[in-house]
Amino acid sequence: MLNKYPLWKTLMVAIIVALGALYATPNLYGESPAVQVSGLRGVQADTATLDRIRAQLEASNLTFDSISLENGQVLTRFNNTEDQLKARDVLDDNLGKQFSVALNLTPNTPEWLAAIGGSPMKLGLDLSGGVSFLIEVNMKEALNKAKTGMVGDFRGDLRNEKIRYRSVKEANDAVKVIFRKVEDLEAGQALLKKRYRDLLLTTDEDTLTLTAKMTKQKIKEIREYALDQNITIIRNRVNELGVAEPLVQRQGKKHIVIELPGVQDTATAKEILSATATIEFRLVDTEGDLSNALNGRVPANSILLRDKDGKPSLLKKRVMLTGDHIIDAKSGFDEYSRPQVNISLDSAGGSKMSSGTKSNIGKPMATVFIEYKSTDKKDAEGNLVFEKHQEIISVATIQSRLGKSFRITGAGSPAEARNLAILLRAGALVAPIAIVEERTVGPTLGAENVKLGFEAIMMGFGLVFIFMMIYYRAFGVVANLALGANLVLIVAVMSMLPGGAALTLPGMAGIVLTVGMAVDANVLIFERIREEIREGKTIQQAIHQGYDAAFSTIIDANITTLIAALILFAIGTGPVKGFAITLSIGILTSMFTSVVGTRAVVNAIWGGKRLDKLSI
Amino acid sequence: MQILQLKDTVNFMSYRKIAMVFSALLMIASIYSLTTNKLNFGLDFTGGTLIEVGFQEAADLEKLRGVMKTNGFADAKVQFYGSSRDVVIRLGVREDVKAEMLGNEILAILEKSSGQKIDMRRIEFVGASVGDDLAEQGGLAMLTALICILIYVAFRFEWRFAVGSVVALFHDVLLTLGLFSILQLEFDLTVLAAVLAVIGYSLNDTIVVSDRIRENFRKIRNSNSEEVINISLTQTLSRTFITSITTLLVLAALFFQGGALIHGFATALLFGVFVGTYSSIYVASLVALGLGISREDLIPEVIEKEGADQEAMMP
Numbered sequence: 006m007l008n009k010y011p012l013w014k015t016l017m018v019a020i021i022v023a024l025g026a027l028y029a030t031p032n033l034y035g036e037s038p039a040v041q042v043s044g045l046r047g048v049q050a051d052t053a054t055l056d057r058i059r060a061q062l063e064a065s066n067l068t069f070d071s072i073s074l075e076n077g078q079v080l081t082r083f084n085n086t087e088d089q090l091k092a093r094d095v096l097d098d099n100l101g102k103q104f105s106v107a108l109n110l111t112p113n114t115p116e117w118l119a120a121i122g123g124s125p126m127k128l129g130l131d132l133s134g135g136v137s138f139l140i141e142v143n144m145k146e147a148l149n150k151a152k153t154g155m156v157g158d159f160r161g162d163l164r165n166e167k168i169r170y171r172s173v174k175e176a177n178d179a180v181k182v183i184f185r186k187v188e189d190l191e192a193g194q195a196l197l198k199k200r201y202r203d204l205l206l207t208t209d210e211d212t213l214t215l216t217a218k219m220t221k222q223k224i225k226e227i228r229e230y231a232l233d234q235n236i237t238i239i240r241n242r243v244n245e246l247g248v249a250e251p252l253v254q255r256q257g258k259k260h261i262v263i264e265l266p267g268v269q270d271t272a273t274a275k276e277i278l279s280a281t282a283t284i285e286f287r288l289v290d291t292e293g294d295l296s297n298a299l300n301g302r303v304p305a306n307s308i309l310l311r312d313k314d315g316k317p318s319l320l321k322k323r324v325m326l327t328g329d330h331i332i333d334a335k336s337g338f339d340e341y342s343r344p345q346v347n348i349s350l351d352s353a354g355g356s357k358m359s360s361g362t363k364s365n366i367g368k369p370m371a372t373v374f375i376e377y378k379s380t381d382k383k384d385a386e387g388n389l390v391f392e393k394h395q396e397i398i399s400v401a402t403i404q405s406r407l408g409k410s411f412r413i414t415g416a417g418s419p420a421e422a423r424n425l426a427i428l429l430r431a432g433a434l435v436a437p438i439a440i441v442e443e444r445t446v447g448p449t450l451g452a453e454n455v456k457l458g459f460e461a462i463m464m465g466f467g468l469v470f471i472f473m474m475i476y477y478r479a480f481g482v483v484a485n486l487a488l489g490a491n492l493v494l495i496v497a498v499m500s501m502l503p504g505g506a507a508l509t510l511p512g513m514a515g516i517v518l519t520v521g522m523a524v525d526a527n528v529l530i531f532e533r534i535r536e537e538i539r540e541g542k543t544i545q546q547a548i549h550q551g552y553d554a555a556f557s558t559i560i561d562a563n564i565t566t567l568i569a570a571l572i573l574f575a576i577g578t579g580p581v582k583g584f585a586i587t588l589s590i591g592i593l594t595s596m597f598t599s600v601v602g603t604r605a606v607v608n609a610i611w612g613g614k615r616l617d618k619l620s621i
Numbered sequence: 622m623q624i625l626q627l628k629d630t631v632n633f634m635s636y637r638k639i640a641m642v643f644s645a646l647l648m649i650a651s652i653y654s655l656t657t658n659k660l661n662f663g664l665d666f667t668g669g670t671l672i673e674v675g676f677q678e679a680a681d682l683e684k685l686r687g688v689m690k691t692n693g694f695a696d697a698k699v700q701f702y703g704s705s706r707d708v709v710i711r712l713g714v715r716e717d718v719k720a721e722m723l724g725n726e727i728l729a730i731l732e733k734s735s736g737q738k739i740d741m742r743r744i745e746f747v748g749a750s751v752g753d754d755l756a757e758q759g760g761l762a763m764l765t766a767l768i769c770i771l772i773y774v775a776f777r778f779e780w781r782f783a784v785g786s787v788v789a790l791f792h793d794v795l796l797t798l799g800l801f802s803i804l805q806l807e808f809d810l811t812v813l814a815a816v817l818a819v820i821g822y823s824l825n826d827t828i829v830v831s832d833r834i835r836e837n838f839r840k841i842r843n844s845n846s847e848e849v850i851n852i853s854l855t856q857t858l859s860r861t862f863i864t865s866i867t868t869l870l871v872l873a874a875l876f877f878q879g880g881a882l883i884h885g886f887a888t889a890l891l892f893g894v895f896v897g898t899y900s901s902i903y904v905a906s907l908v909a910l911g912l913g914i915s916r917e918d919l920i921p922e923v924i925e926k927e928g929a930d931q932e933a934m935m936p
Contacts, residue, residue, distance in 0.1 A: 441748035450742040457880040465871030521871035566821035576762040
């Protein structure tokens with residue numbers, strides 16, 4: 006029989022639309038103000054933290070809707086922003102420096118919806134308000150640093166092997182080693198070739214010069230490393246800022262995007278992002294008297310520092326090694342399954358460490374984290390005052406003479422070891438950064454954009470709705486059903502997409518445009534049906550032919566538009582990407598609703614019946 | 622309901638000379654304006670700083686300009702944005718000061734001089750190098766899109782249609798850019814997105830028409846190419862109009878409801894849809910016709926094997 010869908014096909018359409026509606030519903034529930042507490046530097050919020058927060062809030066007579074522990078963060082919901090702000094201040098004052106307290110808007114998604122993965126759409130900065138930065142990593146400086154490292158390494162290697170040389174220096178994009186004798190040149194070449202497989206070595210016997218250039222692969226590695234490291238450290242700093250749901254993402258070959266929703270004070274954010282943090286190794290002063298030091302009588306050659314729990318230690322003033330010698334750090338486990346951090350140093354660092362630890366085997370050594378934190382104060386010129394913040398992250402006993410690579414145990418839990426490794430790697434920025442783009446959207450403009458975008462969608466939808474109903478009557482209503490389903494599906498897909506795909510104002514424009522263009526498929530089909538009827542076909546044949554003949558046209562037309570949308574997505578940034586996302590989703594969902602969806606409805610109502618006239 | 626009730630085939634191709642002259646004139650005007658007036662590139666491309674602020678009551682632009690001037694920002698462009706209470710201040714790229722701090726600085730100046738609480742609506746700072754990268758990327762995006770589409774259409778249809786549709790797209794993009802150049806409307810990232818959407822829309826139209834031309838070449842045997850194109854355009858005309866109407870309806874909604882930020886975007890698309898509709902009727906099919914499209918090009922080759930029409934011999 007013509008124009009009858011098998012039951013499974015009708016059911017499939019119904020189920021897809023129903024699922025779409027289900028996953029679109031979290032957007033209807035709105036958000037409530039919340040305070041989010043997360044741990045810093047290896048500390049994880051746990052049930053003890055939760056109890057502490059609860060106790061503190063109760064002590065301050067603050068009522069909250071709910072409090073829960075999610076992904077190592079404690080989330081407390083309030084029913085008004087006033088309580089939320091008060092709670093933030095209370096917690097900020099009492100929890101101490103190990104925790105970051107951030108204001109947040111948490112979706113009120115009911116538990117059963119959240120349990121099946123339902124969540125509302127993420128809003129882009131132009132809708133939620135906040136600031137976004139585009140940071141450029143200075144790659145030239147990263148490569149220069151690597152070259153300087155090479156000079157040091159070469160000198161050390163040649164000296165260790167007792168190969169005499171006249172000079173080692175940087176020259177443009179290469180390092181040149183000048184020897185005194187041809188034999189030395191050959192020996193040096195053999196040695197360096199064996200050690201550094203990622204370098205291109207060329208020799209000139211007349212000038213006794215060996216030129217070492219980095220391979221393309223090596224240069225690429227250095228660039229990638231510089232970018233990844235800077236992302237890691239910036240992510241850590243952003244966490245310190247106490248911003249809920251920040252985004253730190255790489256963009257292209259040398260850029261990093263940072264999005265901080267809800268942040269208005271961009272000055273502080275900028276200061277912190279470009280601040281420096283580093284690490285140092287110092288010997289513990291075992292002779293000095295700790296209790297005297299605590300009373301203010303610190304020995305002349307020592308300093309008094311504390312760890313994150315406030316436990317004090319007396320350390321030697323002389324720094325054994327600074328963090329800029331660390332080239333890599335990885336967390337792992339030792340033979341007793343205790344968490345450890347493996348550290349690799351450059352050659353200069355290796356020899357410093359080696360001579361520093363040789364005579365101190367069996368003595369404790371401390372790893373100190375140093376950071377320049379901004380205070381709320383400003384100096385006479387209006388610049389933020391930075392405070393040097395030093396903290397012991399671990400004290401370990403030196404087991405043997407250490408070299409270029411060694412390990413630190415006693416860092417605590419595996420999570421803490423992992424974070425320590427990140428911090429060690431992220432100790433100092435590998436390459437300098439500069440803010441090259443900044444966009445701040447105030448909260449009022451954000452809210453206004455949401456309203457405008459929503460109204461534009463509704464108005465566009467309404468106009469098309471009325472037009473289709475007048476022009477195609479009953480079939481127009483079917484097309485309108487499909488249009489409504491399409492809107493629901495777009496929202497559902499947007500809600501289900503993982504982070505990064507946020508709804509923006511141009512994205513809303515994309516939805517509006519899709520509404521206008523999605524009916525095109527139905528217009529094509531309906532016009533074809535009318536034509537077939539005019540040519541004298543029976544109603545059922547006309548419907549069948551109409552859908553069939555229009556199908557390939559619809560596919561071709563949509564695929565070409567999709568090509569344009571995908572290119573837009575691949576090349577565009579920020580707002581343009583938002584537009585490309587909704588446009589692409591809209592094209593795909595509209596093909597489904599306007600071809601398969603309307604056919605299911607048309608077949609169910611008119612299919613297989615003897616008809617003389619059609620309301621089209 | 623029916624807007625167009627066409628009994629007879631419209632002889633579109635008889636107007637082709639007029640259409641060609643019309644398109645050529647518009648394209649020349651666009652190229653002329655693009656070379657002399659250039660595009661009024663927005664902050665995204667030029668780099669610089671933009672501050673949008675909301676005052677509690679209508680702002681006095683002259684006074685604001687004076688304030689900016691006395692504070693050392695003589696190059697500041699001060700304009701209303703959407704309403705008389707919203708003001709946008711644009712500054713060029715500066716070498717001397719830390720540009721990313723400018724926004725906050727100006728906000729403080731305005732707050733001090735006006736004595737009222739000012740609502741910071743947005744601050745945008747774009748470094749000069751970023752703008753250059755972007756202009757390059759934008760051009761690249763358009764070129765890539767055109768090439769990919771050329772390949773797809775050539776693969777699905779025929780190279781003459783592919784050339785026809787790409788010429789039509791080029792025509793539409795050029796005229797849209799021309800409009801922005803002649804009226805000196807601001808060309809920013811969202812407008813670039815709109816121009817790419819125009820490519821998508823215009824293509825949609827062209828494909829539908831080309832599809833029908835192909836179908837009719839296969840179906841109608843005793844007509845010449847011109848007649849077949851006329852018949853196809855007539856048959857699809859109704860659909861072309863209705864889709865344009867629905868798209869224009871939603872774009873009108875965007876234009877009037879979407880707010881100032883989305884204005885350029887809506888303008889580009891509104892104009893692009895007009896031009897795109899016209900070009901799918903005239904430009905694409907004219908080019909295909911001019912390149913000598915004929916029935917033979919579109920009929921799938923039937924290779925008859927010897928003996929294929931005879932029943933297989935059974936052993």
